[in-house]
Amino acid sequence: MSRTVYTMSRTVYSEFCLLSFCYAVVLFASIFSPGLCIVETNLELPCNVTSTESVHISFTTQIVKNEFIVTFRGYYKAAARSRYIAAALNGSDSVLRWEILPRRNPAAEHPSDFDVVLLEEVQTDDGASSAREDSLSLLLEHPLIRRVTPQRLVHRSLQFIPYHHDHGSERVETEEEEDGSESVNAADVRPLRRTSLGVQTQFWQATGRLTSRRLLKTVPRQITSILHAQTLWNLGITGAGVRVAVFDTGLTSDGTMFNNIAEKTDWTNENTLDDKLGHGTFVAGLIASSKNCLGLAPDAELHIFRVFTNAQVSYTSWFLDAFNYAILKKIDVLNLSIGGPDFMDFPFVDKVWELTANHVILVSAIGNDGPLYGTLNNPADQMDVIGVGGINFEDQIAKFSSRGMTGWELPAGYGRVKPDIVTYGSAVRGPSTTGGCRTLSGTSVASPVVAGVVALLASGLRHRAGIINPASMKQGLMASARRLPGINMFEQGAGKIDLVRAYQILSVYVPQASLFPSYLDLTECQYMWPYCTQPLYHGSIPVIVNVTILNGMGVVGRILDKPQWFPYTPHNGEYLEISLSYPDNGILWPWSGYLAVHISVSEAASDWSGTVQGHIELTVESPPQQRSTVRLAVKANIIPTPPRHKRILWDQYHNLRYPQGYFPRDNLKMKNDPLDWNGDHIHTNFKDMYQHLRNIGFYIEVLGRAYTCFDARHYGVLLVVDPEEEYHREEIEKMKRDVEQNGLAVIILADWYNTTVMKKIKFYDENTRQWWLPETGGSNIPALNSLLSPHGIQLSDHVYEGGIRLGDRSLVYASGTSIRQFPASGTLVGATLNDQGKSIIEQSGSKVFEEANVPFLGLYTAVMTSSSYNNNNASHNSNNHMGGGGGGRGGGGGRGFGGRGGGGGGFRGGRGGGGWQDQGPPEQVIKMGYFAHTSQDDLVLKVTLEDVPFFNAPIYLQNKQQIGKIDEIFGSLKDYYVSVKLGDEVKAKSFKPNDELFIDPAKLLPLKRFLPGN
Structure with a gap:
């Protein structure tokens, strides 16, 4: 579902071309030269999905109409809170009718730090919305009121989804039970709001992580035996004395499978404690069951919090009250098998911080939105929470387990590493409501496994109770984890949990600060992906690594002085330039903080290659007089600064995502997932594009600032993907200069935008009584038009979808726009597509409105006003490689340059999977030019022809023996050179000056095709 506007320029011209890509696997071909190319569609290949069976648990959060959470600066009784709100709202003519909504739960009789206020709509001259804003402003002016935020509804859906390896299909089935009595009916669950975006099967085959075996599913193993809980049980450690809270669907009325149920409370509006769905019972059983399917801490003191209704609905206020009650009850461990993308639900996030600050160890599921990256759920993505991912019993990352990075820091920064830890979450046995055992999968299963481990460890360390806290427990789990080979840190965190080893480490633990990752070896693949995939070089935008600081000494800590960088001179550490950022005043709260490491290369190493090392040192004080000094080792590879045409700049600055606003899905057919929340980052949902570009020799840098903050003369291409943000006037003016004067190529992956369609895809939820209206379309097309004007x-503003062919490739065009205006000298490519926008507006159902010759791809060459930069390469076409095989040639660029559909067209073709050798010699060859010199392992050829060759065109000796293929074109069009990528058995040193080399004349295009006005 990508959308693109692709711009190329070179020494004497800039070019615009329009292309599209598959959203899950967006793969470019080779080099782009200066210019501007525009792609405004979503192109997809059918992407088959392979995975194992699991119970898919998804969450949505939505704003409740007219209800607001008023948060106070302290805890007050109900009467006092009511007086404060009345004092703020009464006495003003502009306020609406208001009411404090009653909360009937066990926390109601205790002091609280919030109320839920209903501001009723009243029709006024200025409108109800204006009156509501006045009311909110009056509340915020009260000195004891801290914040006013909308009430939110949380909806969780449970679905058992088998992903079939052969066909990638999905269907809803009942859950598998050993006693055959418990199931989830497909008719009782809402469709998934967030369906997993699958990746193509070659991803799993390439990593060796796909298996079709089902043995472990049919013979599920006991989780307690796998984690060696018996070792601690034999020491008399069984969870006794530890208070564990389970926030879920309640507990079965038959509590005989549990030894110690201290309390069951209902926080919903249903006035029942019974678990009708079975999920809460299963989760509690993994922690503390004492029969059949044993829990890890069978003697732990269970506190059951029923926070979801039978319809799987909850509200933020229910959680806030329940959290306050958990603090009041001095809960030690809290399992939260919920999550969602809304890390900006401030009352919820603040309350989680307050929980951990009160020594509650919070364990939460990382999410079931894998294998897509950038799909972490809150609160598991918070630094003070133990975020848990899932693996299967073969120690492979479960396909459903969400991957990092965190999205809080985007677009200006870089996300943190999550999950923290992984454990078994696939085909795990636990108790059923009928007394038997059942098998479930999901990170909501992995989370209570870790909660059970934490409870067991805490009970075994009660004699050292003073040192056990949320940070020290997390430190112990991560330090003892077993790293899984061949898997990066954004999938596994510190690794697989090791119960016995964690107990050994915590038994001798001394309060201290620690870092995660504990070192930065940017040469270590796969664990340090993506950092290990691209070396550093002078002039690049600084690489950012966001390191988490854990402070086991106290809930509040402080970084003393300024962290220092110590380069290792014998290891050329002075070539690195390190800058550091951390929380204001160095304050770490609660239990944690961050250290953002910005890594650059000094100018002295602009032509140097090698490995550099050093370390960063910082000291944490907490409490006063207790200090801990930690070192962060740094190792990286440096290379000479790559040539301009090899450097791509990814625009992150203009990408916005939920929860910053309602940004709708890119593909309008994906009705189950209305929100665009993955971040559109080159290392998350575009990671396959990133890997492909790296594999073919490009270097990708991420721009987290406005266009006025980079020097276009250093980059061949600016890549703008699905932008939602507006463009400032200064950015538009600079873009024009960069294309016309500085030879910058620009690729814009655009998308759909239509205000009427946006109104049609708003959704109204009966539970929330709230309409959700998009803030823009799949892309901000009006802003892009300002940039391109x-x-x-x-x-x-049309929205199209359908199937197209580019060369020998069939592609799916998914919810894209079309080109309305294009320079007469440009080249447009059209296709017959369906008017999807019209279908949505007219609600035509299955009826389609076909339209012929819709322009979806274009190439434009814009005359440059300056030719001062004459080292730029000629433009190259973009080629889609799908499915992991050898990609065909030509594609969009082929049509744009040569007007030839299939193989061979365009400036640079795909290299494919079949090697560099063509099939047989051409009918004839003509002299291309003569050998000039070598460049590393490439051969540089001075061209004597007046025509322009295709990229990837084979180069021959006079006897038609192929020696390699054209890799680059540089110089001016009338006086240019080419570099030739030689075959494996051909050595550049075997050539002598003025040796003649030849080309197939069918691989040439007339020069006039590349000149303005042709």
């Missing part, structure tokens, strides 16, 4: 290019 100086070049005479405009995109339309």
Whole structure:
């Protein structure tokens, strides 16, 4: 579902071309030269999904109409809170009718730090919304009121989804039970709001992590035996004395499978304690069951919090009250098998911080939105929470387990590493409500496994109770974890949990600060992916690594002085330039903080290659007089600064995502997932594009600032993907200069935008009584049109979908726009597509409105006003490689340059999977030019022809023996050179000056095709 506007320029011209890509696997071909190319569609290949069976648990959060959570600066009784709210709202003519909503739960009789206020809509001259804003402002002016935020509804859906390896299909089935009595009916659950975006099967085959065996599913293993809980049980450690809270669907009325149920409370509006769905019973059983399917801490004191209704509905206020009650009850461990993308639900996030600050060890599921990256759920993505991912019993990352990085820091920064830890979450046995055992999968299963481990460890360390806290427990789990080979840290965190080893480490633990990752070896693959995949070089945008600081000494800590960088001179550490950022005043709370490491290369190493090392040192004080000094080792590879045409700049600055606003899905057919919340980052949902670009020799840098903050003369291509943010006037003016004067190529992956369609895809939820209206379309097309208007290019507000062919490739065009205006000298490619926008507006159902010759791809060459930069390479086409096989040639660029559909067209073709040798010699060859010199392992050829060759065109000796293929074109069009990537058995040193080399004349295009006005 990508959308693109692709711009190329070179020494004497800039080019615009329009292309599209598959959202899950977006793969470019080779080099882009200066210019501007525009792609405004979503192109997808059918992407088959392979995975194992699991119970898929998804969450949505939505704003409740007219209800607001008023948060106070302290805890007050109900009467006092009511007086404060009345004092703020009464006495003003502009306020609406208001009411404090009653909360009937066990926390109601205790002091609280919030109330839920209903501001009723009243029709006024200025409108109800204006009156509501006045009311909110009055509340915020009260000195004892800290914040006013909308009430939110949480909806969780449970579905058992088998992913079939052969066909990638999905269907809802009942859960598998040993006693055959418990099931989840497909008719009783809402469709998934967030369906997993699958990746193509070659990803799993390439990593060796896919298996079709089902043995472990049919013979599930006991989790307690796998984690060696018996070792601690034999020492008399069984969870006794530890208070564990389970926030879920309640507990079965038959409590005989549990030894110690201290309390069951209901926080919903249903006035029942019974678990009708069975999920809460299963989760509690993994922690503390004492019969059949044993729990890890069978003697732990269970506190059951029923926070979801039978319809799987909950509200933020229910959680806030329940959290306050958990603090009041001095809960030690809290399992939260919920999550969602809304890390900006401030009352919820603040309360989680307050929980951990009160020594509650919070364990939470990382999410079931894998294998897509950037799908971490809150609160598991918080630094003070133990975020848990899932693995299967073969120690492979479960397909459903969400991957990092965190999204809090985007677009200006870089996300933190999550999950923290992984454990078994696939085909795990636990108790059923009928007394037997059942098998479930999901990170909501892995989370209570870790909660059970934490409870067991805490009970075994009660004699050292003073040192057990949320940070020290997390430190112990991560330090003892077993790293899984071949898997990066954004999938596994510190690794697989090891119960016995964690107990050994915590038994001798001394309060201290620690870092995660504990070192930065940017040369270590796969664990340090993506950092290990691209070396550092001078002039690049600084690489950012966001390191988490854990403070086991106290809930509040402080970084003393300024962290220092110590380069190792014998290891050329002085070539690195390190800058550091951390919380204001160095304050770490609660139990944690961050250290953002910005890594650059000094100018002295612009032509140097090698490995550099050093370390960063910082000291944490907590409490006063207790200090801990930690070192962060740094190791990296440096290379000479790559040539401009090899460097791509990824625009992250203009990407916005939920929860910053309601940004709708890119593909309008994905009705189960209305929100765009993955971040559109080159290392998350575009990671396959990143890996492909790296594999073919490009270097990708991430721009987290406005266009006025980079020097276009250093980059061949600016890549703008699905932008939602507006463009400032200064950015538009600079873009025009960069294309016309500085030879910058630009690729814009655009998307759909139509205000009427946006109104049609708003959704109304009966539970929330709230309409959700998109803030923009799949992309902000009006903003893109402002950016492109100086070049005479405009995109339309039509929305199309359908199938197209580019060369020998069939692609799916998913919810894309079309080109409305394009320079006459440009080249447009059209296709017959369906008017999806019209279908949505007219609600035509299955009826389609076919439209012929819709322009979806274009190439434009814009005349440059300056030719001062004459080292730029000629433009190259973008080629889609899908499915992992050898990609065909030509594609969009082939049509743009040569007007030839299939193989061979365009400036640079795909290299494919079949090697560099063509099939047989050509009918004839003509002289291309003569050998000039070598460049590393490439051969540089001075061209004597007046025509322009295709990229990847084979180069021959006079006897038609192929020696390699054209890799680059540089110089001016009338006086240019080419570099030739030689075959494995051909050595550049075997050539002598003025040796003649030859080309197939069918691989040439007339020069006039590349000149303005042709």
